[in-house]
Amino acid sequence: MSDPTSLQGRRILVVIGGGIAAYKSLDVIRRLxxxxxxxRVVMTAAAQEFITPLAxxxxxxxxxxxxxxxxxxxxxxxxxxxxxxxxxxxxxxATADLMAKMAGGxxxxxxxxxxxxxxxxxxxxxxxNPRMWNHAATRRNLAQLIADGVxxxxxxxxxxxxxxxxxxxxxxxxxxxxxxxxxxxxxxAAGATSGTLAGRRVLxxxxxxxxxxxxxxxxxxxxxxxxxxxxxRAAAAAGAEVTLVTGPVALADPPGVMTRRVESAPxxxxxxxxxxxxxxxxxxxxxxxxxxxxxxxxKIKKEPGGVPKLAFVENPDILATIAHRKxxxxxxxxxxxxxxxxxxAHARDKLERKGCDWIVANDVSPATGIMGGDRNTVHLxxxxxxxxxxxxxxxxxxxxxxxxxxAALGGK
Ligand code: CTP
Numbered sequence: 001m002s003d004p005t006s007l008q009g010r011r012i013l014v015v016i017g018g019g020i021a022a023y024k025s026l027d028v029i030r031r032l033x034x035x036x037x038x039x040r041v042v043m044t045a046a047a048q049e050f051i052t053p054l055a056x057x058x059x060x061x062x063x064x065x066x067x068x069x070x071x072x073x074x075x076x077x078x079x080x081x082x083x084x085x086x087x088x089x090x091x092x093x094a095t096a097d098l099m100a101k102m103a104g105g106x107x108x109x110x111x112x113x114x115x116x117x118x119x120x121x122x123x124x125x126x127x128x129n130p131r132m133w134n135h136a137a138t139r140r141n142l143a144q145l146i147a148d149g150v151x152x153x154x155x156x157x158x159x160x161x162x163x164x165x166x167x168x169x170x171x172x173x174x175x176x177x178x179x180x181x182x183x184x185x186x187x188x189a190a191g192a193t194s195g196t197l198a199g200r201r202v203l204x205x206x207x208x209x210x211x212x213x214x215x216x217x218x219x220x221x222x223x224x225x226x227x228x229x230x231x232x233r234a235a236a237a238a239g240a241e242v243t244l245v246t247g248p249v250a251l252a253d254p255p256g257v258m259t260r261r262v263e264s265a266p267x268x269x270x271x272x273x274x275x276x277x278x279x280x281x282x283x284x285x286x287x288x289x290x291x292x293x294x295x296x297x298x299k300i301k302k303e304p305g306g307v308p309k310l311a312f313v314e315n316p317d318i319l320a321t322i323a324h325r326k327x328x329x330x331x332x333x334x335x336x337x338x339x340x341x342x343x344x345a346h347a348r349d350k351l352e353r354k355g356c357d358w359i360v361a362n363d364v365s366p367a368t369g370i371m372g373g374d375r376n377t378v379h380l381x382x383x384x385x386x387x388x389x390x391x392x393x394x395x396x397x398x399x400x401x402x403x404x405x406x407a408a409l410g411g412k
Contacts, residue, residue, distance in 0.1 A: 006237075008036030010185050013086035013118075015111045016056065018046020021093040021127040021171035026051060028092055029059045031178045040082065041065065044098065044111045068110040079110060083117035088184045091115070093127035093171045096138050102150070103141035121184040123151045123255065125177050130167025151255040153180035157224075168250055173374070175395040176230075182237040183256030195239015196406035202240040203278040203330065204232045205318065207247035209265045211291035213310065214300045221286035225249030227336075227376060228284035230398035232257045235280075238402050243275040247285060265291060265315035272318055280405055281330040283319040283356075286338060291315050323355035332408055334401075337361040337381075347381050358382045360401065380404065 012032055016025045032039050041056045041064040053064035065082060083089075091098060091111075098111065102124075107113040115122065124145070132138060133155060146152070154172030159165070172180070206228020210218040225246055232244040233254045242257045245268055253259040260271045265287045272281070290312040300308050323333045335356040337347040340363065347361035359381040377391040380401075389400060 006035050006182055007032060007185065009038075010036070010087045011038045011040070011085055012181065012185075013040050013042065013082060013089045013114070013120075014056075014060070015089060015091040015098075015115065016041065016043045016047040016051070017091060017093050017095040017098040017111070017127075018044050018049055019093040019095050019127045019171070020050060021125075022047050022050035024171060024174055025092045026055060026059055027174040028090070028177050029056065031174055032181070033059070033061065035178070040086065042082065042111050042114055044109060046095070046097075065110060068113055070110075079113050080117050082110075083114045084119070086118070086120055088120050088181060089115065089118050089122045090125070090177065090181055091122065092125035092177055094124035095126075096128045096132045096135075096141075099124070099126060099138065099141045099145060103144040103148075121151065122149075123153060123177070123180055123184055125153050125172050126155045126169075127171035128155070128169050129165060130169040133167075133169040151180065151184060152252050153177050153255065154252060157250045173393075173395065175393065176233065179233045179237050179395065180255045195237075197235055197402065197409075198239035200240045200280065200409060201278040202232075202235040202242045202405075203272065203275050203281040204228050204235065204242065204244045205246070205268060205272060205281075205283045205285035205287075206232070206244060207249040208286050209247045209268055209288045209315075210263045211265065211288045211315070212263075212295040213292050214296040214298065216299050219288055219290075219292070220248075221288050223247070223249070223286035225251050226374065227394045227397065228282070229254055230394045231282050231284060231401060232259075234395070234398040234402040235282075235405075238406060240280075243278070245271040245275065245285075247287075264288075265318065269316045269318045269321060272322060276322075276328045276330075278330045279409060280332045280334070281322055282334045282401070282405075283322075284336050284360075285318070287315060287318055289315055317354065319356060320354040323357075332357050332405060334358045334360065334405070338364040340365040344379055344381065344386055347379065351381055351383075360397075 039060045041060045043066050057064040101112040107116045156170045157168045158170040207225035208221040208223040210220045212218050232242050236242045236256045244257050244259045262268045262271050293311040293313045319335045333356040337350045337359050339346045343361050343363050347359045351359045361379045376394050376397045380387045
């Protein structure tokens with residue numbers, strides 16, 4: 001569970017841009033307040049078309065700021081103080097227009113002026129139509145903002161507000177945004193000791209692997225990477241030094257996490273071995289069990305003689321390889337088991353076979369909607385027994401798992 005005091009005494013400025021996701025920023029404010037943060041709100045004119053300053057102010061516990069030339073604000077707080085008083089600034093939703101203004105250094109309203117005047121860490125949660133997100137102008141602005149040190153959370157893939165539109169562009173969930181703020185605010189000394197995984201090295205695998213058949217074709221497993229990314233974020237929020245090794249997924253690098261992107265299982269194994277030593281390793285990736293023995297260098301053409309014969313070889317089992325290591329075996333090795341029947345029995349068998357300490361087992365039969373979804377129902381299988389956790393958000397599964405890991409490792 002999240003630490004209810006993790007943001008105690010921290011001041012966060014939330015800038016709300018004008019998009020349909022603005023309603024979710026109210027939940028971001030609520031979650032920040034719940035964790036003890038003092039929240040101030042700045043809203044663009046467009047944001048006020050979606051939610052009212054009254055609603056945002058009521059949740060923040062202080063009037064929302066909307067105008068650059070507001071006599072009341074300029075006398076008591078002023079835009080420079082708004083920018084500087086905060087320990088961190090969060091822009092949610094960050095529209096394409098707001099990103100363009102930030103990248104260009106514009107200051108023609110309160111939100112853009114505050115963003116230009118701040119010298120604090122800035123986290124933005126983009127939200128826009130997938131075509132706008134993929135537009136060359138937005139890509140340029142994104143590259144500029146990354147170069148300027150702006151941190152990102154999301155956007156995620158999924159359905160858009162516009163009927164029939166899907167792709168990358170949905171704002172990250174409030175829980176993801178809050179989890180991304182925590183690392184930005186980590187106090188160098190005090191924060192490091194207060195984190196339950198402070199000083200620990202955590203390695204996480206996520207996503208599918210792609211095994212090439214030829215330069216244009218591959219075989220893969222279904223996996224969105226969401227659960228593994230959530231675990232990496234939760235471990236980083238708990239103060240760990242996290243390396244995330246991920247196969248191809250449509251998710252942004254979690255802030256504060258060393259993210260290594262790979263394609264195939266052999267590459268994933270090499271990246272995992274390169275990330276050792278680690279105190280804990282969590283294997284959430286859906287690794288392809290087989291790869292084509294000899295991927296063709298040229299595209300395989302359709303021939304009149306029939307379909308090509310592909311010979312497969314088994315991929316290395318990354319979890320088993322690491323769990324059976326004689327040297328540099330992490331103290332706690334956690335595997336996942338994706339099953340469609342006899343979930344617990346198969347998972348128990350996997351625990352023994354692969355030599356890991358814990359298995360997080362889930363039922364991925366299509367009816368559950370777990371594959372690609374945001375929720376998960378899991379069983380934690382240890383040598384001591386089985387705990388079944390009721391259905392919850394993948395972020396909450398990640399937080400619970402991280403809390404269990406921290407408890408198992410004990411205090412430093
Ligand atoms: N795993 C791995 N490397 C592989 C295959 C699996 O590291 N080549 C890890 C996964 O990350 C997961 C666990 O092993 O933590 C179990 O994965 P799963 O796909 O459920 O098991 P399989 O090994 O494929 O077993 P089976 O085919 O019997 O279901």
